[in-house]
Amino acid sequence: MKKKIAILGTILVLGLGKLVMAQVWERIIPYGSPPEKRDGHVLVSSGGNDQFVFGGFDQNTNLWVLRYEGDTWRWENMGAKGDTPGTRGGHSGIFAREDGLTDESIIIFGGSESFLGVLVDSGTYSLGNPWDWNSAWEKLNTGGTRPSSRAEHTAVYDEWTHEMIVFGGYTGTSPIVVSTITYTLQLSVAPATWQEVPIVGEIPPPRYGHSAVWGQMWGIGQMIVFGGKDNSEELLDDCWRLEWSDWHEIDVTGDKPPARWQHTAAWIMGDPGEQGKMIIFGGEDEDGTPLDDVWILWEPAPGGPPDWRWEKIYPIGDLPCARMGHAVATGWNWEGERMVYIFGGDDGDENLNDIYVFFKGEQVEKSLERKPFNAPNPFNPDMEDTKICYYLEEDDDVKIRLFTLTGELVYSWENISGREGLNQWPWNGRNEKGKIVENGGYICLIEAGGEKQKCKIAVLR
Secondary structure (H helix, E strand, O other): OOOOEEOOOOOOOOOOOOEEEEEEEEEEOOEOOOOOOEOOOEEEEOOOOEEEEEOOOOOOOOEEEEEEEOOEEEEEEEEOOEOOOOOOEOOEEEEEOOOOOOOOEEEEEOOEOOOOOOEOOOOEEEEEOOOOOOOOEEEOOOEEOOOOOOEOOEEEEEOOOOEEEEEOOEEEOOOOEEOOOEEEEEOOOOOOEEEEOOOEOOOOOOOEOOEEEEEEEOOEEEEEEEOOEOOOOOEOOOEEEEEOOEEEEOOEEOOOOOOOEOOEEEEEOOOOOOOOEEEEEOOEOOOOOEEOOEEEEEOOOOOOOOOEEEEEEOOEEOOOOOEEOOEEEEEEOOOOOEEEEEEEEEOOOOEEEEEEEEEEEEEEEOOOOOOOEEEOOOEOOOOOOEEEEEEEOOOEEEEEEEEEOOOOEEEEEEEEEEOOEEEEEEEOOEOOOOOEOOOEEEEEEEEEOOEEEEEEEEEOO
16 A cells, blocks of 8 residues: 655645644634733643633732633633732642542642742642632641742642642742752642652752643653753753652653743643653743744653654644743643643743644645645745655655755655654755755655655745
């Protein structure tokens, strides 16, 4: 059977044929008055159709909820009731499941009064059944070894052990003091109990402003940490995973995201038979510039090569502007599809209160009448690479060749290991002698399974 190359062109159903799913950004405009513009807040998902916003620098203590109702979204201001956490930003927030002892709850921990400013108290706050207008905040009476006050840390939730896991953050200012300690808060006992995790082996460098997710990879639950700043204020681009009480640095092949902090990360569950992936968006680079790139991290197979892979992706649709200090959460729509939400942040000039969803979009036909493409196009080799994008109906080896418009070979790649679905291959704008090519148009020829497709690439320096 021949392996066909196909292309995602637009979000359209083009007729009969095999269908694939597109990666899409969509800006949503909910009904109701939105929360004020902010950064340093949290976005906490109930796991379903409700996304909760709390805090942010220079904000009040009101809780906001974004409700997804069929095909519409609506903002609601839930106000503040009970022993409410004080105003804060740079805090963490997770959604804890009901376990017979506690209700489903939002858990808030840490934060600071201003960006990299005075730390707030080290208390832990809980809001049970947050969608209920009568619910009230309470400050938990926790036991065990409580972490010191901190901000710009991360917290994830392991629903199997009913624990919140906290890592990193800064614990002092003038100069910045950064933590390397990992803590858990066991929520299935009374009182909820803190414990410093006794780490075996290596420990990640201290960091703050990093990202963390909790995900299942090949049946193993793990916390995955990426990026941030260290105690000398250098940006990081390393990636670590925590299994039980063991930290392991993740070996990554190929390109990886530029070092950054103040970005977000989310865990996307895989389709049946597929593993999940971590997706990161935005942040600030070493030049202080907000970013708008999207990367995914995944592990090819258990028992195989130990290397994980980063892949830069190019979603279509309404692209969010570059930002940092935004918040992320994952949820489901009414059709049972997984969605990633981002809200707010700072674009370098002002705070934001827009909201976007990332998802696998409308079904798109795989057809040899649809042509491969590259993005960005045109591209400037002095500034960035371009990615040659194409679909394979089945795993297969791929050959890619680039030619001038007069037929002269520019570059050739042999035996590229392609996988079913969307594939992306980078080109840095150089020929086989390592020299940057001249401005103009180039032909890209892609071959797989005896079939060929081509597209045009424009170079503009």
